Amino acid sequence: MAKLSARRLITAASLPAMVAATLTALPSPANALSADVVVSAVYGGGGNSGATIKNDFIELANLTASPISVEGWSVQYASAAGAVFQMTALHGSIPAGGRYLVQQAAGAAGTLSLPTPDATGSIPMSATSGVVALVTNTIPLVGCGISCSTAPNVKDLVGYGATANVETLAAPGLTNTTAGARSGSLVDTDNNSVDFTSGVPKATNTAGTTVTATDDPDGGPTGPTPGSTRIHDIQGSGRISPIVGQSVTNVPGIVTAVRTTGSSRGYWMQDPTADADPLTSEGIFVFTGSTSPAVAIGDSVLTTGRVTEYRPAAGAQALTELGGPIATSKLSSGNALPAPIPVSFPDTFTKTGSLEAQPLEPSSYVLDWLEVHEGMRVTVAQDTRLISPVDTEFGELWVTLKPTQNQTPRGGSAYVSYDDPNSGRLMLQALDGAPAANVGSTLAAGSVGVVDYQSFGGYVIQTTTLGTITDGGLKRQKVTPPKKTGDLSIATYNVENLTAGDSDAKFARLAEAVVVNLGKPDILALEEIQDNNGTVNDGVVAADQTVAKFIAAIVAAGGPTYDWRSINPNDGTDGGAPGGNIRQVFLFNPARTTFVDRAGGDANTAVSVLKVRPTSNQIYLSASPGRINPTSSAWSTSRKPLVGEFLYDGDKQLFVVANHFNSKGGDYPLTAAVQPPARSSETQRTSQATEVRNFVADLAAKSGNTARVVVLGDINDYQFSPTLATLTDNGALLKPLINDLPVNERYSYVFDGNSQTLDHILISPTIKGYSYGVVHINAEFSDQASDHDPQIIRILTGCGSEPLPDRCRPGSPVVDVP
Known part of the structure; x- marks a missing residue:
């Protein structure tokens, strides 16, 4: 899953309703x-x-x-x-x-x-x-x-x-x-x-x-007067403005922040004279589109516009704002700003049901506290810990106001269940930019900004002042100790849309991870390998140049000369960036393992499990490499699993299934208007999980439950999700190794400040002795070669029967903890 960034796009949907309707109903302009x-x-x-x-x-x-x-x-x-x-x-x-x-x-x-x-x-x-x-x-x-x-x-x-x-x-x-x-x-x-x-x-x-026309002919302004509507009248005591759709004239306020870049330019203003209702916000965003507003912080203004509710994404809450044709009269400059309110979150994230239909309870729910302060100046009055790396391109970062909440050993906040979205998370976006910093760093008290609402992150503090960030000393992990003769190491790594046209520096960073951090795995399943010319949409589907460049970079970093296997997709059928034709690829070290080649695998042919003899438990694949039921609707515009048959430690047979399930695109955000949020993308992943489960079950049945199977890759879902329950047959068919780790260490990806698991390695019960770990080298760092952390399993020699030696017992360490 490549990183999604929360950006506002100007479309007909963001215009006033009356305008959008006019645009839709009329013929095309001449x-x-x-x-x-x-x-x-x-x-x-x-x-x-x-x-x-x-x-x-x-x-x-x-x-x-x-x-x-x-x-x-x-x-x-x-x-x-x-x-x-x-x-x-x-x-x-x-x-x-x-x-x-x-x-x-x-x-x-x-x-x-x-x-x-x-x-x-x-x-x-x-x-x-x-x-x-x-x-x-x-x-x-x-x-x-x-x-x-x-x-x-x-x-x-x-x-x-x-x-x-x-x-x-x-x-x-x-x-x-x-x-x-x-x-x-x-x-x-x-x-x-x-x-x-x-x-x-x-x-x-x-x-x-x-x-x-209102200017004084002697050179001074005549002083336009405030209208009868104030900001708290616009905001009202609920989530939706009581006067949405109406035009308002000369609404007074002090400019508290200005956004002059991007397609969502405008300014925030706040009424310095609050009303007596604690549920009505005194701040509001004035949307000027792609035109930078001619105001500055501290200006006293009168603003005329139309009250709108901007909903930045499907299922999201709405941001009350002034839009449409905006007229701003500046009365004076250099005015004192309203005092910022310290951010103080209650214990519970939100209530259930339609939030817009329920009264605001800011002392009980985090989302309600943020809503009643929408558009207002607030301050983070305590030192906080970064639970995401700083996105320096957009100046975004997440901190936690509840430092012990599901804390990971490396400083993040682990996402442990749908019922626990980590209520202490707070997103900040620095309007003037933010320096690079990693998870576990400290943001000093004193950040000041206005409460905004945008696409993926939901509520965000748009900061005019960002506190000092102190590095937390986070280090990248390595696999340790070295593997023993006879051990087989298998890793999965989403390399984030790698194509031959990427820089040598990116290839070198990824190669260093393979050699140094992963310890030269014997088999490496890669996700998001693009075709040779990336997003050039010209029918090219081959990825041989991309893979060859990666293998060469690994050799240059001191690694082995890997061989590789994959199946080219049909053009434009497997999702991902248009034109990129991403797919899974096996790299393998021929000095450590043998890939069993059988012809017949292509983009459209389903691989099947065959018996050597009807009465035998010896099985083999009809094609190796092959794809699992590629014409099934479960794989519509999504990557098809890649299956390969390997031999290791002599003649031990191993079946490996490399996956990249469909993304979470279309799911509602954690701050959705209806709680709990809808997860529409889950339906397809459950169907995909069913296809893979059925294939693994066939391997087990036809082998008399002796087949060794590793299922791995970017499953794009959590360890507690229905997808994983279906894929593993509730643990009876496959074991998800992420569950071997302590609850607060189960993550390979950071999104919206949550350290979460999207990547998985799962094994059949026939694999007795192993060590396993997530190797944290990307997701927690501002400087990333990919947005995913790789995972690795070592199938350990001498672990075929009970009692297992200590090194063969589940949970034995595979990564250092610097």
């Missing part, structure tokens, strides 16, 4: 969307009765991170019913992310001048209805009728009010005191009715100077 320069505002009431601003204007916006020249371009205007366009030529350029102001005709009234315009015309625009086109030349538009948006060289077009010359539908009609402005994210959907809203006229030039 013109290409403008991704660089758009018309951002139009105003035709300048100087009219009641107007404050003296001139009509047209404003353009550069959506890119580079300046764009408009030399030789023009803006053109026509009346609502007219076919004749008047033109104003443009010159110069628009700065990166900036605006460009075109001043038009003045009226007799008004008290405010526009900022210094970047281009000047004399067009008297209608205050109510009209058409404005941005054209990449200076040739007047002629003969395009009501379809000028599709005319040659038209970059963008806005029809407002009672006109049919539009992109899809017209923008709202305007007045002497209202202008049409593109929404806060400046997105161009080629639907004027969606992209534009009417509001207070506001104009900005390339120098960044802004004039708003």
Whole structure:
């Protein structure tokens, strides 16, 4: 299972419901969307009765991170019913992310001048209805009728009010005191009715100077006043806002944090004057899409927008926020921030049932405590221990507020059952980045941030201040002591989408793990070996170059020259990264073990168990390597098990089944809106487990229960899951070796701060003497060669009969504990 990162994507689902519905119901736009320069505002009431601003204007916006020249371009205007366009030529350029102001005709009234315009015309625009086109030349538009948006060289077009010359539908009609402005994210959907809203006229030039109709003509702001709605009114005393879907005006708050990167930009604000209800949050996120907000921490603002509930993933809870077209008025800067509230978790993670239908009980449940503080400033007022490595790409880390809760010997929090998700876990994301650090490191008290909710991690503290991290001294493990002559070592390792095009450094790191940390296993089952050109989706399925490069890296690291066996999948059928065609591969040391080759194994042929003679217990595979029932629906878009027959210690027969079951994609997060979370992916894994169990049962039955079998790989499920119960026949058919370890040591992967088991080695009862361990070299470290830790079993010589020598007894150590 490759790591999933919790990122917000801007889709129709994240737009206001009314907007999303409009986008769905309407036909496809007729013109290409403008991704660089758009018309951002139009105003035709300048100087009219009641107007404050003296001139009509047209404003353009550069959506890119580079300046764009408009030399030789023009803006053109026509009346609502007219076919004749008047033109104003443009010159110069628009700065990166900036605006460009075109001043038009003045009226007799008004008290405010526009900022210094970047281009000047004399067009008297209608205050109510009209058409404005941005054209990449200076040739007047002629003969395009009501379809000028599709005319040659038209970059963008806005029809407002009672006109049919539009992109899809017209923008709202305007007045002497209202202008049409593109929404806060400046997105161009080629639907004027969606992209534009009417509001207070506001104009900005390339120098960044802004004039708003509410400004004082003597140079100072008139001081817009707060509206009647406060943040606690929006948040309400439940999980869903009582006014969701409504627009709110001039909601007051102090900016407490700002996010200026990614596609989920915006700011958090908090009301410094709380109400008397402890269940109503005083903080909220203001979503500005891909546009960075023009605010800073400490600004006192009034925000106008639409109350939305953003649900970042299927089954997730919703984040109450202000979205849609956002208008922000800054009143002052440098204000004191509301005091952060110390994070204090109750004992129980959450209640059962639909959380959104139940009252909030923050003193009893962790998820309720976080919900009532959604959007507010909080602080981690105690030293805490990292229970995940820092993801330096996204500045993410997990700590525990309950240090003794299922503590692993290496500092993590073991995930021991569905009923115990570790209620002390807390995710932090450093808005300014975080340094690399491993599990067991210490985060000093003093981190401060705002409570957010996102995809996989659920609730997260977006930190504006991150405490100092002190390294915990975690070391990578090695297999010890060396294996004895006659012992057979078998390992499983998910190498995370390895392909021939990966760097030499990645191959060297993985090879070092095989040679040094795993002690040169005799058989190595690899998961996530991609084809030779990785995610290039061109029909290539062979992985010989990938495997050869890996074997060469192992030799260079001091290891043996492994031989290998695998079966190429059919193109695009086995899941994983599109085009990558991941599969399992056996590496084996021919000086230590023999692979028994039998022809006939391919992507579509099912391997079967055959008897040498009907009355004999001697068995063999119809094909080696082979695949277990590959055409079964259980393996739809998932990896098919790879089966091989080996000989070791003379003529001892061993059957090895390498697996990579389907991922947990589609399962609801631990913080899901309905508890316990749904685990929809489990259904397919249970079917896969049934296929493998039936095959192993056939090996056992036809051999008279003498077959030695090792089933291993990335099962993508926990030791306490229905998948493992099915695969092992509740322990009667196969023994899961992870259960030999103490409960708090049963893990090979870290996700959402939980140290958990996804990888497994299982053995038949016929294997009597062995040692086993998980070799922790990746999952707990920021610097990873893979996101999984490998596991290893040694089948020990001289352990075939009772009484077993001490070294043959289950649980004998196989890894050091530095």
